[in-house]
Every structure is written in C-alpha cells, then in structure tokens.
Amino acid sequence: MDIGQIIRNARKAKKLSLEELAHQVESDSGNLSRLERGLQSTTPEKLKQIMSVLGIKLSPQQDAGMSNVQMALQPSREPKEYPLISWVVAGEWAESSDTFHPGDADDWIASTENAGEHGFWLTVRGDSMTCAGNPSFPEGSRILVMPEADLISGKYYVVKLLDSGESTFKQYIEDAGLKYLRPLNPSYRTIPINGECKFIGRVIDSKMTGL
Structure with missing residues (x-):
C-alpha cells in the first residue's frame, strides 16, 4: 500500500474530512486530495506532520523507504x-x-x-x-x-x-x-x-x- 492510501485510510478512520485535516496541518484540501491519490508529492516535514496528526506509525521497512516517498508519489508531469x-x-x-x-x-x-x-x-x-x-x-x-x-x-x-x-x-x-x-x-x-x-x-x- 502506498503512502497516499495509508494517509487516506487513516483520515477516514479518524472521520476527518479533507478540509478538517487541511486545517490541522495548515495545508490545502486540494493538495491533500492529490497526495492521497498519488498525484502530488509533499515535503518530508509536511508528510511527518500529516502522519503525526493521523497517528500513522510505519513499520521499519516502510520507514526506511520514506526518503523515496516524494519520487514514488509523483512522476514528473508537464503543465x-x-x-x-x-x-x-x-x-x-x-x-x-x-x-x-x-x-x-x-x-x-x-x-x-x-x-x-x-x-x-x-x-x-x-x-x-x-x-x-x-x-x-x-x-x-x-x-x-x-x-x-x-x-x-x-x-x-x-x-x-x-x-x-x-x-x-x-x-x-x-x-x-x-x-x-x-x-x-x-x-x-x-x-x-x-x-x-x-x-x-x-x-x-x-x-x-x-x-
């Protein structure tokens, strides 16, 4: 399961809307939606903030791959x-x-x-x-x-x-x-x-x- 799906599942489990989560992590609901769908990357700091709010704890193997999360989430897309x-x-x-x-x-x-x-x-x-x-x-x-x-x-x-x-x-x-x-x-x-x-x-x- 990719990190976007993990975030989505955790948000749903806490019964938070995208707008409510965006407010808590000082982000935009559109950006969070794209992050959940694997269409947009975010900074490691913001990702850790989102995970902290949602109570997400990764396994050691998942945590070791966090440095590659941004590349995995968003292949380059031309405007x-x-x-x-x-x-x-x-x-x-x-x-x-x-x-x-x-x-x-x-x-x-x-x-x-x-x-x-x-x-x-x-x-x-x-x-x-x-x-x-x-x-x-x-x-x-x-x-x-x-x-x-x-x-x-x-x-x-x-x-x-x-x-x-x-x-x-x-x-x-x-x-x-x-x-x-x-x-x-x-x-x-x-x-x-x-x-x-x-x-x-x-x-x-x-x-x-x-x-």
Missing part, C-alpha cells in the same frame, strides 16, 4: 495550458460542446491538473465563494473547469441555472436525498436544485491573481 474564457461562452458550452472552441481565447493559463480536451479557465465573479476557511475563491481568482465531470458531493462546480440562464460557481451538496448548490460565503443563500440546472463542469484547480 498544460487551457484557455481563459468568459462566463457567457461557458454558458453556451453547456448547451452544445460543438460551440466551444478553445483556440478562440486570447489568454492561456498553465496547470498540471488534467481538465480534459475541452478544459477551460474562468475568472471568479463576486464574493459568494469567499470565506475565512480553506478553500476560498475570492473575486478575481481563476478556476480551472473540467467539463462533463462526475457529480461528487462536496466538490465545486460551474452550473448553468436554466430558469435565469445565468451561470454560477458553487459547492455541490447531496444530503438525505436532496441536492443543493452551496456558497462558501454564509451571507448568501443555499440553492436547492431538482433538475432545473445544467452542470458545466467541476473545478479542479485555482489560482490567485494580483499577489
């Missing part, structure tokens, strides 16, 4: 550039992928995440996804969208609301058979959904701007 498009274009893509042409975009932003053949970036509008916790997506930050992604409760999605025709960025939640779009900013209301929306894609990476 790929995806187009930065407008929310209007993103909403039109929800109707038909044939209308979406990445080559039409003027700006391209690189990411090591795989958003698929038609992945694209959007600029976050407003402060509904801004919060004091982690993650937070302030206005002006960039989000990478992977179209046609599976729906997973707790993940973040760009969604087109069919009644208004507007597109929005929210956290998707399933609870007791009900489905919601939840903002991270508590000043905004949670939106119940029952089929009157179109999921454009899942947000799999983000970048801050203006730092």
